[in-house]
Amino acid sequence: MQYVLSRRDTPLSLSARYGLPLCMLYRSNQKAKWRPGERIDLPLGCLMKTYVRETPVFHLVPHRVMQGETVYMLAERYHTVMHRILQQNGLSHPEQVKTGQMLQIPCLNDEFMVYSYQVTDTPAQVAARFAMTEQELLRINDNSGWYPGMRIIVRRREKI
Secondary structure: OEEEOOOOOOHHHHHHHHOOOHHHHHHHOOOOOOOOOOEEEOOHHHHHHHOHHHOOOEEEEEEEOOOOOOHHHHHHHOOOOHHHHHHHOOOOOHHHOOOOOEEEEEEEOOOEEEEEOOOOOOHHHHHHHOOOOHHHHHHHOOOOOOOOOOEEEEEOOOOO
16 A cells, blocks of 8 residues: 655554554665655555454443343444344344343454445445455455445554
């Protein structure tokens, strides 16, 4: 991925922001002078093949359902997606959730976020936009049929 350096960018700051080992960053930019406005390569393709798949997407948080709460409300509150809450708790339909029931809510780790799939999106475009492989995007989201407005999980790092 091409990246234009700002005056605050250093190899160390880019390494931390994108999770790239410094040696990989230097190897991809051997002739770089690291000046503002200069274009450099961020070797995210190499990173995705080796490191990205090791990152867990969710951590579980227990939640007791209060009166009036819905699966949609819980997904919004915990910044996750409804079908993951249902799947994690062995439920097939949102109406199966009852007041007082204890649920395990799969919350997204800091590296991920929820994105609303748009009419003009394709899985390949979304994956490229968020520095993911299409296979990773489909795996994280169970490769289900997608429709406009559907909430899907993507990496927090948006491609520049």
